[in-house]
Amino acid sequence: MHFLAALTAFLLPAACLADPNISVNPGSIKLGARLAGHLHRPPSFAVVPHNLQKVSHPFEVDVPLKVPRTKACTVNVVQHEFVFSFGKPFVGNFTPPVEKECNGPWEMVVLEMTGSSRGRQYDRIAGLWIGGFLRTSTPEPTNAGILWKFQKDVTSYSSTLTVPQTVVMDLSNLVTAELNGTYTVTVDLAFYSADAHANLDDVPDLVVPISAGAESSAWFSLQSDSSVGARNVTLPRNLRRAVVEVYANGQINDEFWYVNAPNSYIQLLNQTGTGNGAYWRWRWSREDFVFGMLTRLSSVPTYPGPYREILVFIDNKLAGATVTFPVIFSGERASVMVPMLSIGALNIPSYYIDVTPFVGLLVDGKRHQIGLQ
Incomplete structure (x- = not known):
């Protein structure tokens, strides 16, 4: 099982702290952590009727995002072709929008990913890190080609987008004589400026990633039910609420756990x-x-x-648990997933675990371990 997580926390005003020298803006904290792997199974190479042998537009059924009517500024964060990319993630740079009307605060931030491919290839798992906020998978291409696009609301990660930083995207692809498909990917962020009526109370002030690396594949890969992916973090002392957001999906031999x-x-x-x-x-x-x-x-x-449970630990103490949604990736039923994909195949869902009861342990100014199992 492979994981990605994030912790959202709300802060008390600095005036409420016992130590007057510590001052942190009130709001919330979000910690992100990732865990994933790669597919190692034969592609389906399903027989497709002749009338479907044209460029396909795979899509996932979802509720369209309702965006604000305020001005939006778009920033490109990824433009890359993934060819032979095992162990070779895309590494780039992100710069916040420079337009005066879009320099924040933002009422909404929308990520849009566009991808294309042609030929024969696996469906591949992918992750994007700017503080760590996207998990996705690719549809399997056809000889005629595919083109797909989806959006994700990433407003809760706004605090990570206020300063220039490194962008990492991992889409591990393999090209051989038989698997000749490459994946061309574009990722843009649209920033919608906030007006006087915007409610920004639920937007965290800080995101602390919980990941395995920086300029590399940052997800944890847990090989058994006893494996733990963990990171030590130091949190503000005016923390008042904390919520862990977790992404998790099975890969390799555990990809189809739900039919065990x-x-x-x-x-x-x-x-x-x-x-x-x-x-x-x-x-x-x-x-x-x-x-x-x-x-x-x-x-x-x-x-x-046929059961998978996610456990979250704080300093080796069980802080919460949830179960995973069975995402059916496009390669499992390539013949019938044309062009409609299963729920969560493109925008892999996350799970929220409220760990507010443990806040009292986290506000001592010391380092604490957040673990995933």
């Missing part, structure tokens, strides 16, 4: 191996596509059962 069989059915399914559950892999044949039937290809033992 429980332990009690392993023998009935004639499963063998070290896995505590069973994972069923399917394929579409030409006849299957016509008649809408699935054919069993193989069954492979993998990690335990």
Whole structure:
């Protein structure tokens, strides 16, 4: 299982602190942390009817963003073609908008990602770090090509966007004689200026990333249910509320965890191996596509059962837990995901864990460990 997380915290006015020398603007703190991996399975290479052999526009069904009517200024943060990019993330620079009417505060900040590809290729997991706020996956391309676009509200990360900083985007792609598709990606940020009526009370003042690196793939990759990804942080002493935002999704052998069989059915399914559950892999044949039937290809033992739980620890104390949503990536059912993708395939969802009861432990001015499991 692979994770990405963020902690939002609200602060008391500095006047409420016992130490008058410590002063932090009231508002909130958001900590981000990432964990992900890469796909290592054959692409589906599904048979697609002739009338679909044209440029496809994959999309995810979602509620359109309602943006303010105020002026928006757009800043490009990524323009890159990912060819052979394992271990070679895009590294660039971000500069906040320079227009006077868009220099903040902002009522809304919208991320828009556009991608294109053509040929044969896996669906790839990707992450973007400017303080750490995007997890996505790519659709599988066709020989005729694909073009897709989606938006995400990233207003809660506004505090990370007020100063120039490094941008890192990891989309690990592999090009071979058979896998010849590359991914061309553009990411823009649209900043909508706030007017006198804008409510900015819920926008955090500070984002502290919880990640594995800086100018590299910053997500944690947890290989077992005992693995923990953690980072030490020091938080302001006028903290009054804290919420951890977590991104998590399975990859490699754990990508299809939601179809694993429980332990009690392993023998009935004639499963063998070290896995505590069973994972069923399917394929579409030409006849299957016509008649809408699935054919069993193989069954492979993998990690335990059809249940995944995210645990958040503060100084090795369990602070909260949540369960993950089963995101079905486009490569799992390439034949039927044309052009509509499953919920969360492009804009991978996050999960919020309120850890306000632990704020009293975090306001001593010392370093504390935030862990993900």
